[in-house]
Amino acid sequence: MRKLRSSTAIVFAGAMAVIVAACGNSTATSTTSATVPAGLSVTSFDSSFSVMSQLKGLHDAGSGLVGVVLPDTTSSTRYVNFDAPYLKQAFTAAGYSSSQYKIDNAGGDPAQELNLATADITAGAKVLVFDPLNSNVGGQIQQLAQSKGVKTISYDRATFTGTNVYYVSFDNVQVGHLIGQGFKDCITAWGVSSPKVFTLDGGEDTDPNAVSFAQGYNQVVWGDTTSPEPAGKTNSDGYTLVGDKVAPGWDNAQGQTIFQQQFTAHRNINATIEANDGLGNAVITVLKNAGVGPKKIPTTGQDATEQGMANVLKGYQCGSVYKAVYLEAQDAVALATILRAGQTPPAALLNGTTSPPPGGTGSQQPASLLTPKWVTIANMNDTVIKDKFVDKTQLCTDAGATACSAAGIS
Secondary structure (H helix, E strand, C coil): CCCCCCEEEEECCCCCCEEEEECCCCCCCCCCCCCCCCCCCCCCCCCCCHHHHHHHHHHHHCCCEEEEEECCCCCCCHHHHHHHHHHHHHHHHCCCCCCCEEEEECCCCHHHHHHHHHHHHHCCEEEEEECCCCHHHHHHHHHHHHHCCCEEEEECCCCCCCCCEEEEEECHHHHHHHHHHHHHHHHHHCCCCCCEEEEEECCCCCCHHHHHHHHHHHHHHHCCCCCCCCCCCECCCCCEEEEEEECHHHCHHHHHHHHHHHHHHCCCCCEEEECCHHHHHHHHHHHHHCCCCCCCCCCCCECCCHHHHHHHHCCCCCCEEECCHHHHHHHHHHHHHHHHCCCCCCCCCCCEEECCCCCCCCCCEEEEEECCEEECCCCCHHHHHCCCCCCHHHHHHHHCHHHHHHCCCC
Protein backbone atom coordinates (compact mmCIF):
# COMPACT_ATOMS: atom_id res chain seq x y z
CA MET A 1 0.00 0.00 0.00
CA ARG A 2 1.31 3.46 -0.87
CA LYS A 3 1.82 5.63 2.24
CA LEU A 4 -0.32 8.75 1.99
CA ARG A 5 0.85 12.04 3.40
CA SER A 6 -1.27 15.13 3.95
CA SER A 7 -0.77 18.65 5.23
CA THR A 8 -3.23 21.27 6.39
CA ALA A 9 -2.38 24.94 6.72
CA ILE A 10 -4.62 27.30 8.66
CA VAL A 11 -3.78 30.96 8.25
CA PHE A 12 -5.43 33.49 10.54
CA ALA A 13 -6.04 36.92 9.00
CA GLY A 14 -3.68 39.49 10.35
CA ALA A 15 -1.53 36.88 12.02
CA MET A 16 1.87 35.67 10.93
CA ALA A 17 1.62 32.25 12.52
CA VAL A 18 0.88 29.24 10.38
CA ILE A 19 -0.16 26.04 12.03
CA VAL A 20 0.68 23.00 9.98
CA ALA A 21 -0.77 19.64 10.88
CA ALA A 22 0.66 16.71 9.05
CA CYS A 23 0.64 12.95 9.15
CA GLY A 24 4.12 11.45 8.92
CA ASN A 25 5.96 14.55 7.61
CA SER A 26 5.13 18.16 8.54
CA THR A 27 6.90 19.57 5.49
CA ALA A 28 5.24 17.32 2.93
CA THR A 29 3.34 18.89 0.06
CA SER A 30 1.58 17.34 -2.91
CA THR A 31 3.28 17.74 -6.27
CA THR A 32 1.06 15.42 -8.27
CA SER A 33 -1.27 16.71 -10.96
CA ALA A 34 -4.88 15.71 -11.61
CA THR A 35 -4.45 16.02 -15.37
CA VAL A 36 -3.62 13.34 -17.89
CA PRO A 37 0.19 13.13 -18.28
CA ALA A 38 1.37 14.98 -21.36
CA GLY A 39 2.27 12.65 -24.20
CA LEU A 40 0.57 9.57 -22.74
CA SER A 41 0.05 7.13 -25.60
CA VAL A 42 0.00 3.45 -26.46
CA THR A 43 3.79 3.61 -26.84
CA SER A 44 4.35 4.96 -23.31
CA PHE A 45 4.32 1.57 -21.62
CA ASP A 46 7.32 -0.71 -21.14
CA SER A 47 8.58 -3.46 -18.89
CA SER A 48 9.69 -0.99 -16.21
CA PHE A 49 6.12 0.20 -15.46
CA SER A 50 7.69 3.62 -14.86
CA VAL A 51 4.96 5.61 -16.64
CA MET A 52 2.37 4.40 -14.14
CA SER A 53 3.73 6.65 -11.38
CA GLN A 54 2.76 9.63 -13.52
CA LEU A 55 -0.88 8.66 -12.99
CA LYS A 56 -0.83 9.09 -9.19
CA GLY A 57 -2.36 12.56 -9.40
CA LEU A 58 -5.25 11.22 -11.45
CA HIS A 59 -5.62 8.34 -9.02
CA ASP A 60 -5.82 10.76 -6.08
CA ALA A 61 -8.40 12.89 -7.92
CA GLY A 62 -10.67 9.91 -8.56
CA SER A 63 -12.76 7.77 -6.28
CA GLY A 64 -14.41 4.39 -6.19
CA LEU A 65 -13.42 0.85 -6.98
CA VAL A 66 -11.96 -0.43 -10.24
CA GLY A 67 -13.18 -3.97 -10.77
CA VAL A 68 -11.39 -6.43 -13.05
CA VAL A 69 -12.96 -9.70 -14.22
CA LEU A 70 -10.68 -12.06 -16.15
CA PRO A 71 -12.24 -14.90 -18.16
CA ASP A 72 -10.65 -18.24 -17.34
CA THR A 73 -7.85 -20.24 -15.79
CA THR A 74 -7.60 -23.23 -18.11
CA SER A 75 -7.89 -22.38 -21.83
CA SER A 76 -5.07 -19.87 -21.44
CA THR A 77 -2.80 -19.82 -18.39
CA ARG A 78 -1.77 -16.26 -19.27
CA TYR A 79 -4.59 -14.79 -17.17
CA VAL A 80 -3.25 -16.42 -14.02
CA ASN A 81 0.48 -16.26 -14.73
CA PHE A 82 0.67 -12.83 -16.35
CA ASP A 83 -2.48 -10.68 -16.53
CA ALA A 84 -3.41 -10.83 -12.85
CA PRO A 85 0.08 -10.08 -11.45
CA TYR A 86 0.82 -7.43 -14.10
CA LEU A 87 -2.51 -5.70 -13.43
CA LYS A 88 -1.72 -5.71 -9.71
CA GLN A 89 1.72 -4.24 -10.40
CA ALA A 90 0.21 -1.52 -12.60
CA PHE A 91 -2.44 -0.59 -10.02
CA THR A 92 0.15 -0.40 -7.25
CA ALA A 93 2.52 1.73 -9.34
CA ALA A 94 -0.33 4.13 -10.13
CA GLY A 95 -1.03 4.70 -6.43
CA TYR A 96 -3.92 2.34 -5.74
CA SER A 97 -4.32 0.70 -2.35
CA SER A 98 -5.41 -2.94 -2.27
CA SER A 99 -8.97 -1.89 -1.35
CA GLN A 100 -9.33 0.35 -4.42
CA TYR A 101 -9.17 -2.39 -7.03
CA LYS A 102 -10.34 -5.98 -7.23
CA ILE A 103 -9.16 -8.70 -9.64
CA ASP A 104 -11.27 -11.85 -10.09
CA ASN A 105 -11.38 -14.73 -12.55
CA ALA A 106 -14.57 -16.29 -13.89
CA GLY A 107 -12.96 -19.70 -14.35
CA GLY A 108 -14.44 -20.14 -17.82
CA ASP A 109 -18.05 -19.81 -16.60
CA PRO A 110 -20.10 -17.03 -18.28
CA ALA A 111 -22.65 -17.03 -15.43
CA GLN A 112 -19.84 -16.56 -12.91
CA GLU A 113 -18.39 -13.75 -15.01
CA LEU A 114 -21.71 -11.93 -14.86
CA ASN A 115 -21.96 -12.59 -11.12
CA LEU A 116 -18.49 -11.16 -10.48
CA ALA A 117 -19.22 -8.09 -12.57
CA THR A 118 -22.51 -7.59 -10.72
CA ALA A 119 -20.74 -7.88 -7.37
CA ASP A 120 -18.15 -5.26 -8.37
CA ILE A 121 -20.85 -2.84 -9.50
CA THR A 122 -22.80 -3.43 -6.27
CA ALA A 123 -19.59 -2.76 -4.31
CA GLY A 124 -19.34 0.68 -5.90
CA ALA A 125 -17.12 0.18 -8.92
CA LYS A 126 -16.80 3.34 -10.99
CA VAL A 127 -14.93 1.52 -13.76
CA LEU A 128 -15.21 -2.14 -14.73
CA VAL A 129 -12.52 -3.93 -16.75
CA PHE A 130 -13.70 -7.27 -18.13
CA ASP A 131 -12.64 -9.83 -20.71
CA PRO A 132 -15.91 -11.32 -22.03
CA LEU A 133 -16.02 -15.08 -22.45
CA ASN A 134 -18.49 -14.57 -25.28
CA SER A 135 -20.54 -11.81 -26.85
CA ASN A 136 -23.68 -12.77 -24.93
CA VAL A 137 -22.23 -12.34 -21.46
CA GLY A 138 -20.28 -9.31 -22.67
CA GLY A 139 -23.53 -7.66 -23.70
CA GLN A 140 -25.18 -8.54 -20.37
CA ILE A 141 -22.32 -7.04 -18.38
CA GLN A 142 -22.25 -3.93 -20.52
CA GLN A 143 -26.03 -3.44 -20.24
CA LEU A 144 -25.87 -3.74 -16.45
CA ALA A 145 -22.89 -1.40 -16.18
CA GLN A 146 -24.53 1.19 -18.41
CA SER A 147 -27.73 1.13 -16.34
CA LYS A 148 -25.69 1.89 -13.22
CA GLY A 149 -23.55 4.60 -14.83
CA VAL A 150 -20.38 2.49 -14.66
CA LYS A 151 -17.78 3.01 -17.37
CA THR A 152 -16.37 -0.15 -18.89
CA ILE A 153 -13.20 -1.35 -20.55
CA SER A 154 -13.49 -4.50 -22.65
CA TYR A 155 -10.11 -6.13 -22.14
CA ASP A 156 -8.50 -8.24 -24.88
CA ARG A 157 -11.89 -9.13 -26.44
CA ALA A 158 -14.27 -6.45 -27.69
CA THR A 159 -17.84 -5.72 -26.63
CA PHE A 160 -19.91 -3.96 -29.27
CA THR A 161 -22.95 -2.90 -27.24
CA GLY A 162 -23.81 0.15 -25.17
CA THR A 163 -22.10 3.43 -24.39
CA ASN A 164 -19.14 4.38 -22.20
CA VAL A 165 -17.34 1.21 -23.27
CA TYR A 166 -13.72 1.22 -24.41
CA TYR A 167 -11.53 -1.53 -25.85
CA VAL A 168 -7.95 -2.32 -24.82
CA SER A 169 -6.06 -4.94 -26.79
CA PHE A 170 -3.45 -5.47 -29.45
CA ASP A 171 -4.23 -4.52 -33.02
CA ASN A 172 -5.95 -7.73 -34.07
CA VAL A 173 -5.82 -7.11 -37.80
CA GLN A 174 -2.10 -6.41 -37.45
CA VAL A 175 -1.76 -9.72 -35.59
CA GLY A 176 -3.22 -11.35 -38.70
CA HIS A 177 -0.90 -9.36 -40.96
CA LEU A 178 2.09 -10.68 -39.03
CA ILE A 179 0.85 -14.25 -39.32
CA GLY A 180 0.28 -13.84 -43.05
CA GLN A 181 3.66 -12.25 -43.73
CA GLY A 182 5.43 -14.76 -41.50
CA PHE A 183 3.75 -17.55 -43.45
CA LYS A 184 4.85 -16.10 -46.80
CA ASP A 185 8.41 -15.61 -45.56
CA CYS A 186 8.46 -19.22 -44.38
CA ILE A 187 7.24 -20.50 -47.76
CA THR A 188 10.32 -18.89 -49.29
CA ALA A 189 12.77 -19.84 -46.54
CA TRP A 190 11.69 -23.50 -46.49
CA GLY A 191 11.63 -23.77 -50.28
CA VAL A 192 7.98 -24.83 -50.59
CA SER A 193 7.08 -25.00 -54.28
CA SER A 194 3.55 -24.55 -55.67
CA PRO A 195 2.04 -24.10 -52.18
CA LYS A 196 -1.20 -25.98 -51.61
CA VAL A 197 -2.52 -24.17 -48.56
CA PHE A 198 -4.89 -25.19 -45.79
CA THR A 199 -6.05 -22.59 -43.24
CA LEU A 200 -7.30 -23.43 -39.75
CA ASP A 201 -9.07 -20.40 -38.31
CA GLY A 202 -9.78 -19.78 -34.64
CA GLY A 203 -13.17 -19.63 -32.93
CA GLU A 204 -14.96 -17.22 -35.23
CA ASP A 205 -18.24 -18.60 -33.84
CA THR A 206 -17.60 -17.04 -30.41
CA ASP A 207 -14.69 -14.58 -30.67
CA PRO A 208 -14.83 -11.45 -32.85
CA ASN A 209 -11.05 -11.14 -32.52
CA ALA A 210 -10.74 -14.39 -34.49
CA VAL A 211 -12.46 -12.75 -37.44
CA SER A 212 -10.03 -9.83 -37.30
CA PHE A 213 -7.05 -12.19 -37.23
CA ALA A 214 -8.35 -13.99 -40.33
CA GLN A 215 -9.02 -10.71 -42.10
CA GLY A 216 -5.41 -9.77 -41.49
CA TYR A 217 -3.72 -12.91 -42.77
CA ASN A 218 -6.15 -13.35 -45.66
CA GLN A 219 -5.45 -9.80 -46.78
CA VAL A 220 -1.72 -10.50 -46.86
CA VAL A 221 -1.92 -13.94 -48.47
CA TRP A 222 -5.01 -13.74 -50.71
CA GLY A 223 -5.51 -9.99 -51.16
CA ASP A 224 -8.92 -9.67 -49.48
CA THR A 225 -10.53 -9.95 -46.04
CA THR A 226 -13.04 -12.72 -46.74
CA SER A 227 -13.25 -15.39 -44.03
CA PRO A 228 -13.44 -18.27 -44.55
CA GLU A 229 -11.93 -18.07 -48.02
CA PRO A 230 -13.36 -20.33 -50.74
CA ALA A 231 -11.44 -23.48 -51.67
CA GLY A 232 -9.67 -23.21 -54.99
CA LYS A 233 -8.63 -19.60 -54.54
CA THR A 234 -5.25 -18.64 -56.00
CA ASN A 235 -2.91 -15.68 -55.73
CA SER A 236 -0.18 -14.11 -57.86
CA ASP A 237 2.53 -15.99 -55.93
CA GLY A 238 1.23 -19.33 -57.21
CA TYR A 239 -0.54 -20.40 -54.02
CA THR A 240 -3.72 -22.48 -54.21
CA LEU A 241 -6.14 -22.76 -51.28
CA VAL A 242 -7.17 -26.36 -50.61
CA GLY A 243 -9.47 -25.49 -47.72
CA ASP A 244 -10.30 -22.97 -44.99
CA LYS A 245 -12.05 -24.23 -41.86
CA VAL A 246 -12.92 -22.84 -38.42
CA ALA A 247 -12.07 -24.64 -35.18
CA PRO A 248 -15.22 -23.91 -33.11
CA GLY A 249 -14.53 -22.16 -29.84
CA TRP A 250 -10.76 -22.30 -30.46
CA ASP A 251 -10.94 -26.00 -29.54
CA ASN A 252 -7.59 -27.63 -30.31
CA ALA A 253 -8.97 -31.17 -30.33
CA GLN A 254 -11.61 -30.24 -32.89
CA GLY A 255 -8.96 -28.39 -34.86
CA GLN A 256 -6.80 -31.52 -34.95
CA THR A 257 -9.74 -33.61 -36.15
CA ILE A 258 -10.53 -31.08 -38.86
CA PHE A 259 -6.97 -31.05 -40.15
CA GLN A 260 -6.64 -34.83 -39.94
CA GLN A 261 -9.68 -35.17 -42.20
CA GLN A 262 -8.37 -32.56 -44.61
CA PHE A 263 -4.84 -34.00 -44.76
CA THR A 264 -6.21 -37.49 -45.31
CA ALA A 265 -8.37 -36.27 -48.17
CA HIS A 266 -5.77 -33.87 -49.62
CA ARG A 267 -2.26 -35.22 -49.19
CA ASN A 268 -1.01 -32.48 -51.52
CA ILE A 269 -1.34 -29.92 -48.69
CA ASN A 270 2.18 -28.58 -48.18
CA ALA A 271 1.61 -25.28 -46.36
CA THR A 272 -0.75 -24.30 -43.54
CA ILE A 273 -1.92 -21.18 -41.71
CA GLU A 274 -3.13 -21.41 -38.11
CA ALA A 275 -4.64 -18.67 -35.98
CA ASN A 276 -2.80 -19.53 -32.76
CA ASP A 277 -0.12 -21.81 -31.32
CA GLY A 278 -2.62 -24.34 -29.98
CA LEU A 279 -4.09 -24.93 -33.42
CA GLY A 280 -0.60 -24.89 -34.90
CA ASN A 281 0.43 -27.68 -32.54
CA ALA A 282 -2.72 -29.63 -33.43
CA VAL A 283 -1.66 -29.56 -37.08
CA ILE A 284 1.96 -30.38 -36.22
CA THR A 285 0.78 -33.46 -34.29
CA VAL A 286 -1.01 -34.75 -37.40
CA LEU A 287 2.00 -34.00 -39.59
CA LYS A 288 4.43 -35.75 -37.24
CA ASN A 289 2.16 -38.80 -37.06
CA ALA A 290 2.24 -38.87 -40.87
CA GLY A 291 6.05 -38.85 -40.85
CA VAL A 292 6.50 -35.24 -41.98
CA GLY A 293 9.82 -33.85 -40.80
CA PRO A 294 10.89 -30.32 -39.84
CA LYS A 295 10.95 -27.45 -42.33
CA LYS A 296 8.71 -29.31 -44.77
CA ILE A 297 5.19 -27.96 -44.19
CA PRO A 298 4.94 -24.49 -42.59
CA THR A 299 2.60 -23.79 -39.68
CA THR A 300 1.92 -20.50 -37.89
CA GLY A 301 0.47 -19.22 -34.64
CA GLN A 302 0.10 -16.52 -32.06
CA ASP A 303 0.38 -16.14 -28.27
CA ALA A 304 4.09 -17.08 -28.17
CA THR A 305 3.40 -20.03 -25.88
CA GLU A 306 6.20 -22.23 -24.61
CA GLN A 307 4.87 -25.03 -26.81
CA GLY A 308 4.76 -22.74 -29.81
CA MET A 309 8.30 -21.50 -29.21
CA ALA A 310 9.53 -25.09 -28.91
CA ASN A 311 7.89 -25.91 -32.24
CA VAL A 312 9.60 -22.89 -33.78
CA LEU A 313 13.00 -23.95 -32.46
CA LYS A 314 12.48 -27.52 -33.70
CA GLY A 315 11.58 -26.32 -37.21
CA TYR A 316 7.89 -27.21 -37.32
CA GLN A 317 6.44 -23.72 -36.90
CA CYS A 318 7.46 -20.57 -38.74
CA GLY A 319 6.90 -18.17 -35.87
CA SER A 320 4.31 -16.80 -33.48
CA VAL A 321 2.80 -13.42 -32.64
CA TYR A 322 3.90 -12.13 -29.23
CA LYS A 323 1.56 -9.83 -27.36
CA ALA A 324 3.36 -8.55 -24.26
CA VAL A 325 0.77 -8.74 -21.49
CA TYR A 326 2.56 -6.18 -19.33
CA LEU A 327 1.78 -3.56 -21.99
CA GLU A 328 -1.89 -4.48 -22.08
CA ALA A 329 -2.20 -4.47 -18.29
CA GLN A 330 -0.68 -1.00 -17.98
CA ASP A 331 -2.83 0.31 -20.82
CA ALA A 332 -6.01 -0.94 -19.12
CA VAL A 333 -5.08 0.50 -15.72
CA ALA A 334 -4.06 3.84 -17.25
CA LEU A 335 -7.35 4.14 -19.12
CA ALA A 336 -9.32 3.04 -16.04
CA THR A 337 -7.55 5.65 -13.91
CA ILE A 338 -8.34 8.41 -16.41
CA LEU A 339 -12.02 7.40 -16.54
CA ARG A 340 -12.22 7.02 -12.74
CA ALA A 341 -11.02 10.63 -12.39
CA GLY A 342 -13.67 11.85 -14.85
CA GLN A 343 -11.09 12.87 -17.43
CA THR A 344 -11.13 12.42 -21.22
CA PRO A 345 -8.66 9.85 -22.59
CA PRO A 346 -6.17 11.45 -25.00
CA ALA A 347 -6.31 10.61 -28.70
CA ALA A 348 -2.81 9.11 -28.55
CA LEU A 349 -4.11 6.53 -26.07
CA LEU A 350 -7.39 5.89 -27.87
CA ASN A 351 -5.60 5.46 -31.16
CA GLY A 352 -8.20 3.40 -33.02
CA THR A 353 -11.65 1.86 -33.12
CA THR A 354 -13.06 -1.63 -33.19
CA SER A 355 -16.14 -2.67 -35.13
CA PRO A 356 -18.38 -5.76 -35.15
CA PRO A 357 -17.37 -8.42 -37.68
CA PRO A 358 -19.25 -8.52 -40.98
CA GLY A 359 -22.80 -9.62 -40.32
CA GLY A 360 -22.45 -8.99 -36.58
CA THR A 361 -24.53 -6.64 -34.47
CA GLY A 362 -23.54 -3.73 -32.29
CA SER A 363 -21.68 -0.48 -32.71
CA GLN A 364 -18.15 0.73 -33.29
CA GLN A 365 -16.23 1.40 -30.06
CA PRO A 366 -13.16 3.54 -29.27
CA ALA A 367 -10.06 1.42 -28.84
CA SER A 368 -6.54 1.52 -27.46
CA LEU A 369 -4.55 -0.76 -29.74
CA LEU A 370 -1.04 -1.93 -28.88
CA THR A 371 1.57 -3.23 -31.32
CA PRO A 372 2.28 -6.99 -31.51
CA LYS A 373 5.55 -8.63 -32.61
CA TRP A 374 6.35 -11.62 -34.81
CA VAL A 375 8.76 -13.95 -33.01
CA THR A 376 11.10 -16.33 -34.81
CA ILE A 377 14.36 -18.05 -33.93
CA ALA A 378 16.13 -14.79 -34.78
CA ASN A 379 14.51 -12.63 -32.10
CA MET A 380 13.18 -15.13 -29.55
CA ASN A 381 15.95 -14.45 -27.03
CA ASP A 382 15.36 -10.69 -27.20
CA THR A 383 11.58 -10.89 -26.78
CA VAL A 384 9.81 -13.70 -24.96
CA ILE A 385 12.94 -14.93 -23.17
CA LYS A 386 14.07 -11.44 -22.14
CA ASP A 387 10.57 -10.64 -20.86
CA LYS A 388 10.41 -14.00 -19.03
CA PHE A 389 7.15 -14.71 -20.84
CA VAL A 390 8.47 -18.17 -21.67
CA ASP A 391 10.39 -20.23 -19.12
CA LYS A 392 13.85 -20.68 -20.59
CA THR A 393 14.62 -23.89 -18.71
CA GLN A 394 11.40 -25.58 -19.77
CA LEU A 395 11.78 -24.38 -23.35
CA CYS A 396 15.30 -25.72 -23.69
CA THR A 397 14.23 -29.01 -22.12
CA ASP A 398 11.44 -29.37 -24.69
CA ALA A 399 13.32 -28.06 -27.72
CA GLY A 400 16.77 -29.33 -26.80
CA ALA A 401 19.92 -27.56 -25.69
CA THR A 402 21.34 -27.53 -29.21
CA ALA A 403 18.32 -25.71 -30.62
CA CYS A 404 18.40 -23.19 -27.80
CA SER A 405 22.09 -22.56 -28.25
CA ALA A 406 21.62 -22.00 -31.98
CA ALA A 407 19.01 -19.35 -31.15
CA GLY A 408 21.33 -17.61 -28.71
CA ILE A 409 19.37 -18.82 -25.70
CA SER A 410 21.64 -19.94 -22.91
